[in-house]
Amino acid sequence: MSTATSTHIQLASRPQGWPTPENFSTTVVEYGDLAPGEVRVRNEFMSVDPYMRGRMNDVRSYVPPFQLGETLTGGAVGRVIESASEAHPVGAVVLHQYGWRDIVQEDGAGFRVVEELPGLPLSLYLGMLGMTGLTAYVGLTDIAPVHEGDTVFISGAAGAVGTAAGQIARLLGAKTVIGSAGSQEKVDLLTSKYGYDAALNYKDSPIRQQLEQAAPGGIDVFFDNVGGDHLEAALNSFNDGGRAALCGAISTYNTQEKVAGPDNMVNMISRGLTMRGFTLGGYTHRAPEFTQKMTAWFSEGKVAYDETVVDGIDHAVDAFLSMMRGGNIGKMVVRLS
Amino acid sequence: MSTATSTHIQLASRPQGWPTPENFSTTVVEYGDLAPGEVRVRNEFMSVDPYMRGRMNDVRSYVPPFQLGETLTGGAVGRVIESASEAHPVGAVVLHQYGWRDIVQEDGAGFRVVEELPGLPLSLYLGMLGMTGLTAYVGLTDIAPVHEGDTVFISGAAGAVGTAAGQIARLLGAKTVIGSAGSQEKVDLLTSKYGYDAALNYKDSPIRQQLEQAAPGGIDVFFDNVGGDHLEAALNSFNDGGRAALCGAISTYNTQEKVAGPDNMVNMISRGLTMRGFTLGGYTHRAPEFTQKMTAWFSEGKVAYDETVVDGIDHAVDAFLSMMRGGNIGKMVVRLS
Numbered sequence: 001m002s003t004a005t006s007t008h009i010q011l012a013s014r015p016q017g018w019p020t021p022e023n024f025s026t027t028v029v030e031y032g033d034l035a036p037g038e039v040r041v042r043n044e045f046m047s048v049d050p051y052m053r054g055r056m057n058d059v060r061s062y063v064p065p066f067q068l069g070e071t072l073t074g075g076a077v078g079r080v081i082e083s084a085s086e087a088h089p090v091g092a093v094v095l096h097q098y099g100w101r102d103i104v105q106e107d108g109a110g111f112r113v114v115e116e117l118p119g120l121p122l123s124l125y126l127g128m129l130g131m132t133g134l135t136a137y138v139g140l141t142d143i144a145p146v147h148e149g150d151t152v153f154i155s156g157a158a159g160a161v162g163t164a165a166g167q168i169a170r171l172l173g174a175k176t177v178i179g180s181a182g183s184q185e186k187v188d189l190l191t192s193k194y195g196y197d198a199a200l201n202y203k204d205s206p207i208r209q210q211l212e213q214a215a216p217g218g219i220d221v222f223f224d225n226v227g228g229d230h231l232e233a234a235l236n237s238f239n240d241g242g243r244a245a246l247c248g249a250i251s252t253y254n255t256q257e258k259v260a261g262p263d264n265m266v267n268m269i270s271r272g273l274t275m276r277g278f279t280l281g282g283y284t285h286r287a288p289e290f291t292q293k294m295t296a297w298f299s300e301g302k303v304a305y306d307e308t309v310v311d312g313i314d315h316a317v318d319a320f321l322s323m324m325r326g327g328n329i330g331k332m333v334v335r336l337s
Numbered sequence: 338m339s340t341a342t343s344t345h346i347q348l349a350s351r352p353q354g355w356p357t358p359e360n361f362s363t364t365v366v367e368y369g370d371l372a373p374g375e376v377r378v379r380n381e382f383m384s385v386d387p388y389m390r391g392r393m394n395d396v397r398s399y400v401p402p403f404q405l406g407e408t409l410t411g412g413a414v415g416r417v418i419e420s421a422s423e424a425h426p427v428g429a430v431v432l433h434q435y436g437w438r439d440i441v442q443e444d445g446a447g448f449r450v451v452e453e454l455p456g457l458p459l460s461l462y463l464g465m466l467g468m469t470g471l472t473a474y475v476g477l478t479d480i481a482p483v484h485e486g487d488t489v490f491i492s493g494a495a496g497a498v499g500t501a502a503g504q505i506a507r508l509l510g511a512k513t514v515i516g517s518a519g520s521q522e523k524v525d526l527l528t529s530k531y532g533y534d535a536a537l538n539y540k541d542s543p544i545r546q547q548l549e550q551a552a553p554g555g556i557d558v559f560f561d562n563v564g565g566d567h568l569e570a571a572l573n574s575f576n577d578g579g580r581a582a583l584c585g586a587i588s589t590y591n592t593q594e595k596v597a598g599p600d601n602m603v604n605m606i607s608r609g610l611t612m613r614g615f616t617l618g619g620y621t622h623r624a625p626e627f628t629q630k631m632t633a634w635f636s637e638g639k640v641a642y643d644e645t646v647v648d649g650i651d652h653a654v655d656a657f658l659s660m661m662r663g664g665n666i667g668k669m670v671v672r673l674s
Contacts, residue, residue, distance in 0.1 A: 258600035259600060259602075261601075261602045264598075269615065270616065272616060273614050275611070277608065278609050282609060
């Protein structure tokens with residue numbers, strides 16, 4: 001038994017519009033000896049995700065807001081370095097929600113032991129094999145089901161959820177997969193590596209016209225990470241009976257003004273469209289099915305992935321801010337040890 | 338056998354914005370002797386409905402647009418006055434889609450024989466017992482299901498579909514039913530005759546604030562006939578898991594400008610909301626169940642109704658234009674004989 005020093009990132013003030021480094025503070029926490037049942041974990045990777053921006057506001061949501069002056073939380077994967085819990089032996093790899101710190105010491109109940117991934121980084125548990133992949137899977141099965149032969153449009157396609165969603169859509173039977181992203185590098189990657197039939201750079205010209213040209217036969221499913229003009233574009237291109245899974249609206253997270261909604265909502269009626277928003281909270285029961293399928297797809301070499309890795313707890317805030325501006329390709333993670 | 342003269346209303350030009358009498362023309366049609374299988378029907382009532390405005394535009398929709406220079410169509414109920422079809426004897430009451438004319442002569446296949454309604458006007462087949470009632474029923478069962486104890490908000494609640502929806506919501510188990518309408522007379526009627534717990538006059542003050550005050554515990558289901566600010570109000574007041582049935586958007590049908598959508602679409606995600614648009618076309622298979630239930634509710638005295646009746650084919654256009662501006666309470670029909 002021993003003591004340990006841990007660096008924690010806290011929310012110092014609620015961002016107004018775009019978050020800045022000043023909204024965050026760093027605190028050093030000293031852990032004493034383990035209490036019975038506790039484990040001490042050295043985090044290897046922590047996740048930064050768009051949904052965290054929402055939790056920085058003090059508004060009603062499924063997920064409660066972050067509290068000022070408390071350490072932020074989020075997905076992380078680490079290794080047990082001391083243990084007073086039989087179920088969590090020293091050396092075990094554990095998945096948990098105590099991100100935003102390099103060392104964590106809490107009751108073992110908060111940690112789930114997972115297998116090592118031979119030849120693959122543990123960060124995949126935060127991305128393609130974890131919450132990110134599950135979000136894409138739930139969106140394309142429960143929320144806006146993909147049917148054989150569908151044309152599927154995915155916004156923010158080069159992001160963590162987007163890279164998962166494009167591949168899952170195809171594996172679920174989509175005939176045509178179209179994605180949008182915000183740079184030439186990203187759209188090139190979508191077609192070269194992720195199997196997209198078409199990739200649209202929304203900074204080039206209005207996404208509504210681009211989508212119309214890329215999908216002359218219309219789209220059946222829309223998986224939205226962006227909101228705003230992307231939702232409008234999808235409503236414009238939807239076939240009758242089209243389905244939208246609203247997963248994120250990163251284009252609107254950092255605006256302080258009210259953002260006008262799509263100007264073509266009336267298409268919802270005339271085309272019999274369905275639009276469903278979701279957060280993962282209500283769908284964690286889908287994890288076993290997802291894990292089984294995704295593990296199989298992975299082992300069959302059917303799934304590509306990218307990670308954007310930032311090093312060190314001292315750069316966790318930078319990683320988060322960069323991700324909010326699209327600085328990542330695939331999953332953005334912070335390497336902590 | 339004999340000939341007959343019929344007055345038909347046609348679409349002379351496509352309305353730009355609000356329709357005017359000049360968009361319509363009247364034509365006299367002479368019918369000759371019946372061909373085998375044909376019937377001649379004297380219409381008693383024809384329906385004017387908001388959805389007809391959409392068909393006057395030349396845009397893609399489930400329902401094809403009306404053609405210029407052809408007689409308009411729509412729900413009507415009449416009586417067979419000559420017949421060359423065994424299934425349609427003279428004197429039979431028939432329901433059909435050959436509205437916008439006083440006499441119709443067509444193949445019997447287009448007419449469905451229905452029972453007389455003892456003590457009730459045949460116009461109910463166009464309203465509470467017909468397409469209007471079915472629209473409300475489908476919206477509150479298939480599209481945005483009402484659960485026991487729900488709080489339900491209905492926009493355009495004093496209209497044809499609205500008066501049906503408020504009562505059906507209650508009969509399906511809603512605990513609290515809130516409606517909106519555009520005059521003091523209408524909101525009074527909603528609470529006094531139709532059992533609404535609260536009725537909001539959207540011309541008094543912003544509907545968003547009014548709904549927030551009327552439903553401090555939030556709403557679970559929204560049945561929308563109006564669109565625009567009403568949809569925004571519902572998104573503001575939705576509880577987690579809320580469901581919207583988008584049936585009409587009469588507030589936007591006659592604008593030529595693009596109408597900005599709700600400024601709070603992001604609530605779709607954070608509250609896990611579902612929004613579905615529909616037209617009745619895909620749900621006619623629900624008619625038998627609806628007819629059975631509604632007939633029973635009617636005979637048990639559980640359903641109130643209003644009709645706004647305009648007399649004569651020469652005033653059919655006036656009736657339509659008045660309905661578009663909210664001149665009706667309950668179902669607007671034109672009496673033709």
